[in-house]
Amino acid sequence: MNKQLLKKEIQQFINANLNADLHSLLLKKSPFPEVSIQEIVQQIKGKQVAQKKFPFLLKEGIIFPPQLNLEQSSSEKTALYKSRILKGKKFIDLTSGFGIDAYYLSESFEEITLVEQNAELLAIVEHNWNVLGRKAKFVNQNLEDFLNENKETYDVIYLDPARRDHNKNKVFLLEDLSPDIIEIQEKLLSISNEAVIKLSPLIDLKYLVSVLPNLFRIDIIALKNDVKEVVVFLSNQNSGKIICHCVNLESHEADFSFDFGSEESAAAEFGEPEKYIYIPNNSVLKAGVFNVISEKFKLKKLHTNTHLYTSNQKITDFPGRILEMEVIEAKQIVKKSQFNIISKNYPLKPEEIKKKYSLKDGGESYLIFTQSKKGKIILKSV
Structure with a gap:
């Protein structure tokens, strides 16, 4: 650990180069004989990571390790x-x-x-x-x-x-x-x-x-x-x-807890889209408790391979997003419109859907391309 990095003028140089091209900087000679350019770049990378992952370390006197440790x-x-x-x-x-x-x-x-x-x-x-x-x-x-x-x-x-x-x-x-x-x-x-x-x-x-x-x-x-x-x-x-x-x-989503192994004995109810569509967050999807979710919250699952749920009631403690949506026909999609596009158990990926229907990404409205037991459907946020 080279504590020379903590010198005021070296720290000023590091802070002044937080947005610099680090590849170009590595090709230059260090302006300070007591530290190498590699050590300087390591500190710049450390501060860049800290800004996103652990901002409490963005204070005077902190030294950062190599990138792999970060x-x-x-x-x-x-x-x-x-x-x-x-x-x-x-x-x-x-x-x-x-x-x-x-x-x-x-x-x-x-x-x-x-x-x-x-x-x-x-x-x-x-x-x-x-x-x-x-x-x-x-x-x-x-x-x-x-x-x-x-x-x-x-x-x-x-x-x-x-x-x-x-x-x-x-x-x-x-x-x-x-x-x-x-x-x-x-x-x-x-x-x-x-x-x-x-x-x-x-x-x-x-x-x-x-x-x-x-x-x-x-x-x-x-x-x-x-x-x-x-x-x-x-x-x-x-x-x-x-x-x-x-x-x-x-x-703002609720936490969700369950007994491991309960998925095997749980049974999902299936149904066509109702007023609300429920999208489990990725921690729940990682857990793979698709039947438990249906049973616990009394929600209908759209399809065996579609991990979307539906109900006419809004359940506020659901661990994921809740969208009020309606089923539409493809011909009702207005070209050049802006939507957040979700594809679940559907042949086309979001990028392919955007291209096919000439849609822009983003905004506050949603389009979900998916399948229910009856076949392919398109859902639009209300």
């Missing part, structure tokens, strides 16, 4: 969500990385330990926490070695495993992560009441249930309808029942 870091919003559901006395993050999750989670615990094998990255985190006035014990050690030597117990263990292999290709199965979650899960629960693990949004939920015998909770976390994380909770005190929570942060 990419896997949780956003401020998802970290804040997790901090609201985890609490206790002693907390340890075994793969602290850039420490965004740990920073927010530390607000709910008295004693904090961060373990990170990358000495340079850990030094940056420790420096930043000092700047932010947050205390912790920082341990620079390989996770496996730490677990073998550790004699303490914790209320909560947190992990965010590396999801790239030695060739930097993305991996998803728990046994392919670093650390191997399958291999260490029993060890984790021997020193903690609860282990919480952040995973890829692409992970298969049924696979998780099959390989994690102590699993008792799954949270699917979306941010503005983009699924960002799947977080699993393990405990030796689990009852065998698994609760799944679907949340869509930065929206």
